Amino acid sequence: MPKRGYHHGNLRQALVEAALHLIEAKGPTGFTLSEAAKKAGVTPAAVYRHFDGREDLIAEAGRQGYVMFADLMQHAYEKYQPSALAAFEATGRAYLAFARKHPGHYIAMFESGISVNRTPELAEAANRARAILERAAADLSQHIPVEKRPPASMFSAHILAMSHGVVELYARNSPGAVSPFPPEDLLESGIGIYLRGLGLIEPDS
Numbered sequence: 029m030p031k032r033g034y035h036h037g038n039l040r041q042a043l044v045e046a047a048l049h050l051i052e053a054k055g056p057t058g059f060t061l062s063e064a065a066k067k068a069g070v071t072p073a074a075v076y077r078h079f080d081g082r083e084d085l086i087a088e089a090g091r092q093g094y095v096m097f098a099d100l101m102q103h104a105y106e107k108y109q110p111s112a113l114a115a116f117e118a119t120g121r122a123y124l125a126f127a128r129k130h131p132g133h134y135i136a137m138f139e140s141g142i143s144v145n146r147t148p149e150l151a152e153a154a155n156r157a158r159a160i161l162e163r164a165a166a167d168l169s170q171h172i173p174v175e176k177r178p179p180a181s182m183f184s185a186h187i188l189a190m191s192h193g194v195v196e197l198y199a200r201n202s203p204g205a206v207s208p209f210p211p212e213d214l215l216e217s218g219i220g221i222y223l224r225g226l227g228l229i230e231p232d233s
Contacts, residue, residue: 042070043070044089044092086136090144120219
């Protein structure tokens with residue numbers, strides 16, 4: 029069967045899709061460009077028409093992931109307007125949903141060791157995604173007295189860290205890590221405790 033090589037209709041995207049499958053199966057450092065080329069049905073030499081190396085290929089997978097992630101976060105944010113609290117909580121749930129639905133993209137984005145500043149396009153996509161959560165945090169922060177109000181960037185960074193921790197420890201089947209509660213419940217209760225500490229929701233009676 030002849031190789032499709034340079035005549036492949038969308039070789040660049042086919043290589044990204046191949047890389048995503050390999051990332052899920054072997055991790056971001058567990059595959060070679062030759063394996064990605066083979067999975068895409070092209071010769072290894074054809075890869076270099078689009079990517080300088082494996083890290084560039086993973087960076088493109090990450091960029092596409094951030095675009096999808098930002099779209100999902102934006103949808104969650106807008107769906108629950110005008111309630112700043114509901115919109116903020118929805119962005120946290122969207123983070124968990126994305127990690128479960130798109131594990132290859134998630135790994136490329138957050139676990140590959142590739143800097144978000146590797147390319148301007150990757151940085152732009154990553155910044156857009158973070159800006160949505162920061163905007164949701166800023167909206168909610170308006171209900172906190174100015175003298176007690178944390179910067180929106182810190183507020184959103186805390187929630188991102190919490191969300192990422194739940195995903196890494198309990199939502200992606202980490203070996204030996206068994207949660208006594210569903211990841212969704214862990215994240216919801218963690219966000220609730222954080223928001224109570226800021227006086228944004230009433231304490232439990």
